Amino acid sequence: MLPNTIARAPGSLPLLGHARQLTRDPLGFLESQRALGPLVRVNLGPTPAYVLNDPELVQRVLVRDAGSFDKGRLFEKLRDWLGEGLFNSEGATHRARRRMMQPAFHHREITRYCRVMAEEAERVSAGWHDGQIVSLDEEMHELTLGIVARALFSAEVVRSSSREIGESLSVLLPLLARRSLSPLGALEKLPTPAKLRFDREVVRIRAGIGEIIRVYRHDGSDDHADLLTMLLRADDPGAPDGLRDTHIQDEVISVMSAGTDTSAATMSWLFHELARHPEVERKLHEELDAVLTAGPVSYEQTGKLEYTRAVVSETLRMDCPIWITMRRATSTVELGGHRLPAGTQFIISPRTLHRDPTVFPDPLRFDPLRWLAPRQPEPRQRLAYLPFGAGRRKCIGDSFAWYEMVIAVATIARRWRLSLGARTGGRGRTSAVAKPEARPVTVHDRTKSATTAKS
Template identity: 45%
Template sequence: MTAAARPAPPPVARGRLPLIGHGLHMWRRPLEFLDTLTAYDPIVAVHLGPKPTYVLTSPDLVHRVMVSDAADYAKGRSFDKLRDYLGNGLATSEGSFHLRQRRLMQPAFHHTHIARYARTMAETATARAASWRLGQAIDVTREMYDLSLAVLTSTLFSTTLDERLAAEIRRTVPLVLRGMYTRVLDPTNLWQRLPTPGNRRLADAHRRLRNVIDHLIDARRGSPPDGEPDLLTLLLRAEDASTADTMTSQQVYDEVVTLLVAGTETVAGGLAWLFHELGLHPDADRELYEEVRQQSGAPFDLDRLGRLPYTRRTVDEALRVRNPGGITIRRAVTDVELGGHHFERGTEFIFSALVLHRNPRCFTDPTRFDPDRWLPDRPAAPRGAFIPFGAGSHQCIGESFARAEMTATVVAVVDQWRLEPVPGKRVRGVMTSTNHPRDLVMTPRPRTTAARP
């Protein structure tokens, strides 16, 4: 092919600045910036470093990179930075080691265990919602974060943490998340080397979080729980089928810190956005309550999920329009062809569920919250257009856990309260390694006329 016949390179997203490219947009207003990328099809270049990175806005191309041609891609440079904090857990590992770890961890997320976890989720969410009071203004994002942490620790460690350890996790995980995101976006890789107050806080938070998790692992090795095993016990017992090897303490740590980060922040962000949308859409809230009310008093188990179709559609729609995930980066390990363009080995590609889920070529009126778009008689989303938990061999291992937790929480809260927006409060999205709402203050109103004490 002659130079004149070569296709034009992919367009560059608007707003590129000298030296820092699009990094400032991703730092200051990441959600708004990602929304602008839906105007491009199927690839758009963004600059987050010395070389362009290409955002895939087509579900077909994302499917190729994540599933059908996955062997041609590895995790991008951002994951190298994350390994300083998440180790070599499922979120950061790849290749044969990733497959081995996934096989070792998969039994812990078997449906029989999820069914047992679901009861704990429901009890924890019901107790949390019952602690709210009529007229109390609550920070919904913080409430969902604390609830998700309580759910995860009660299933991971089979008991609630004592307040000292719980407080350490509440303090340190957000600091580590913010620090990780800052480093991922730094195109120079210089900021992390400076003795700034933020870097010192990050190092201290990482050290303290490490101490807490090591303490919990050592305690579980020394004293396994009575009765049904918790998640941590299952990880410690997991054996490689071919070698009978178990995970080292370092491997268990890497997986536990990954579960703490992914299992707390992501679910909390998804739930906070869901209640924000219900506050803005009282008709959807009423329909959801009517479905929950008809099942009121029934024990929460996995069978009940099938009897709550509107609840499931509501969860799906919240995961679509306000997906709590961040961005995923893949690096080509060989020369590749995508979207009619040739890319050399080493080129990096980004995809974001937010970009796909809010793409007008995939969803009608994509920014509108509409649980009924998931009715069986509605047109199905194109393949790969709805991937709230990723795709391929790196799809989130905890998807069924997260869905059960979100459903249990929605049922527990909606059965007791309607969360109403506080007038005058402006809610905006914030991107760290996850997408969550800031300043989401809402007021609980009881579903019955009887006021709570």
């Protein structure tokens, strides 16, 4: 069967393809492709790409036949920013980088990071007062940046530099998706204000990380229990310092990019869902009150927070911040009865798969009980559930992110209840990740409410 028999998305324009739809409403556009079939052709400018709407086809690409695909154009356009780090590298380079990074995410290290997660969640929320209106986006970004920065750089002397890097990240990340899906790559080389700003922030971030590396090398201490120290020990000692430092910069940027915006967006979605679903919020608070004792939320306590973990799981399903990823065939492949040549681009939207009514019944209902016995996910639902990807390219920090979100949510929700102000937008916003619409959030001190109720 030839590719021209595959369903085509309507509305393609000469040269631009479906760029207008992907720019104006990318979530709605990708969700609309589901009704057209398991494999749908769209146009990224003059270049065709195929949206995969079937979990089995997605698993073929990401897991079973992963060796026949690389990461494709979306990631090539990020190379100026990410370099050849774990997130963006291919083949032998990727395997070597993953081996180098893996010890940092060992179970022993995760237990240590959990203390940092609880401390940072307490630090951020301790600055709130009853009735205060906060920007949830900014608060969650501050929280996840603090956690990642402390995991990467434990030395106090570089803490201010890590904050500056975080500021640049908040500028860069919203620009990444636009660059990745731009239909006319030549235009990206023009010195537009956005291009100049992008380049300036990339230079700023790399200079900041380079300075931190120099501080660590000059310090000469192996006492820092952090990711940067592990990278300095693990990188190729035979390579010149300049090359080694570039490699380490790539990895630091990858970790900070993946570990900041995605987790922050997920937690923003989660507190929005709690505010919209009082019964879910009530059950969560009941579990936290029953399980947690005085002091920081601990690694051991997370195992008892079954309903809290289910709330995180359901948030990652219904409001998955990863709205698009891509792959490119490196040889002729057969998918769904269609033979497609090397170079063919494929689009995968975890968020769309998670909202497929043929996979998850009543998919727009926020229901944490999907993840608890006796219901629990069926095999097809597990295939479609991709908050951290799958296969050899699955996020190396998935365990880190899970504990980060569970501990942060438990730490905040044990004391605070959040309520939403008036609606200001539609289904959400997309940049590098999908975020909830901007709405004012009021924080309410649960300890004061409890005292008032008793009196």
